[in-house]
Structure formats: structure tokens, C-alpha cells
Amino acid sequence: MEKCVSLRSALARSINLATVDLAMQVGLARVVSTAKAFGFSTPLRPYPSLALGAYEVVPLELARGYCAFAADGVLPYPLSLNAVLDEDGRMLERRHMSIKSVISAAKSFIMSSMLRSAVTEGTACALQNMRITFPVAGKTGTTNGFRDAWFIGYTPDILALVWVGFDDGSSIHAPGSAAALPIWAELINSIPQYISGDWFKMPPGVVKRIVCPESGQLAVPGRCPEPKEEVFLADTAPGDPCPLHEPVGAFRKIIEGVKDLFKNR
Numbered sequence: 001m002e003k004c005v006s007l008r009s010a011l012a013r014s015i016n017l018a019t020v021d022l023a024m025q026v027g028l029a030r031v032v033s034t035a036k037a038f039g040f041s042t043p044l045r046p047y048p049s050l051a052l053g054a055y056e057v058v059p060l061e062l063a064r065g066y067c068a069f070a071a072d073g074v075l076p077y078p079l080s081l082n083a084v085l086d087e088d089g090r091m092l093e094r095r096h097m098s099i100k101s102v103i104s105a106a107k108s109f110i111m112s113s114m115l116r117s118a119v120t121e122g123t124a125c126a127l128q129n130m131r132i133t134f135p136v137a138g139k140t141g142t143t144n145g146f147r148d149a150w151f152i153g154y155t156p157d158i159l160a161l162v163w164v165g166f167d168d169g170s171s172i173h174a175p176g177s178a179a180a181l182p183i184w185a186e187l188i189n190s191i192p193q194y195i196s197g198d199w200f201k202m203p204p205g206v207v208k209r210i211v212c213p214e215s216g217q218l219a220v221p222g223r224c225p226e227p228k229e230e231v232f233l234a235d236t237a238p239g240d241p242c243p244l245h246e247p248v249g250a251f252r253k254i255i256e257g258v259k260d261l262f263k264n265r
Helices: 007-013 016-026 028-037 048-052 059-070 105-120 125-129 181-189 250-263
Strands: 074-076 083-085 091-094 099-101 137-142 148-154 159-165 206-211 228-233
Touching: 007 016, 007 105, 016 028, 016 048, 028 048, 059 074, 059 105, 059 137, 059 148, 059 159, 105 125, 105 137, 105 206, 105 228, 125 181, 148 181, 159 181
Parallel strands: none
Antiparallel strands: 074 099, 083 091, 137 148, 148 159, 206 228
């Protein structure tokens, strides 16, 4: 069996090959359809490079898309203007925020859990050295030639996106982790009143399992090296023991015991 790379690791460490392979297995047309459901106005085509962010998107739309992960799958419509009043305080025009559900609360929780790994052990791990001591989910981004660098991070209380780049597309000579991440940290550190330090509560439909990191299946106690706790959708959680480190049968135990006996004589 080939050694697998978990989706958590691929996302946290921006492993491009695993990301493209996943998109091909899911189906590029399905990826495009999902992106449209999240409200992106950029025309997207079903090319493999789509999985690596080959298409430019509006930063505000990207921030809006991540809001769904932070809000139990609900996608908001951002407003820059709530109301217009005349000089006498009479309402001339008023706008209301519209929302829609694009994914389940269970899926949004799993996405937030994986994006938290990008901060604790992935491309955004430097955030932990910038006085950010509370749980954060986030993702860095860097385009070819360092034309664009960004970081989006969120908690149950607040979400913010930082983009760094030039209008003419010139290189900024720095990745998102170096150019955008410190700005995000400085912003969040300046508004502690908006940070509770809490993390998202696990909703119904999500389960935890102890798995073998090599196979992705249920860890065999005492056999699998470095078993890890992982979250899954309840109907897709692994149910079989790790085939790489199967339990030793009773007869095999006797044979191995006899072999050890003769080795020690």
C-alpha cells in the first residue's frame, strides 16, 4: 500500500501535488461548481491548476468565502453601506444583509479544524511567535513570482484578510507568511476586545477517531507508530483497522514466541 498524505497535512503545508491529485479525484467540474456556490465572480475553468489558485479572485470575495467556515456553513453578503439618511435623519435608502447556507455546520467545523493546523504546524506557524496565543484558523497564499502574498485568519469572533502586492503585478519578493502574516498579527493584537480566545464547538455529525497517520485507517493499539486523533464526518469516518500494522494473531504470537526463545538460547 502506498503511503498516504492526509488532507490536513496537504492543506497545512501547501503540498501542491497532493492538492492537485485530490481535485482530479473529486472532479474539476465539481470544484468549479462549489467555488461558484461560494459567490466568486471570477470566471473559473476546470483546469488542474485551479486547485493551486491559478485564477485571481477579489480579496473581499475570498474573505466572504472563508466566512462560511467560521459561521457554520452560512455565507454572508458583505455590506459597506447600511443606510442613507437626509439632513433631518429621514431614511432615504436602507440595505439588509442576505445570507445563505452553502455547506453543513459539520463540514465547516472540519475545515476550521484543518485550517487551524496551518497555524499550529504549517505555513502560518510563525504566527505563534507574534503574540497570538489563542486558537486561530488560517491560510497563507503566494502566487508565482511572488506577485501576491496574503493571509486570511479567523476565530469564532472575527475574520480578517491581508493582501500585499503592487497594482502593476510586480514581485514583492516575499511569500504570504513573511509579507502578510505579520500585518494580520499586528491588526489582531491591536483589537484584543474582539478576541474571546474560544474555539468552535463540535457540531452534530462530526466524530473523532484515533487513526494511523500512514494508512489513514483506525490505529491498532501498540502497533501503529504515532497514532493521531482526527475529526471526520460521521458517515465517512474510517471503520477498518490499519492494514499496515495488523494485530498479531494468536497462532502467529506462538510462532514468534518460539523464535524469540531460540534466539535467546
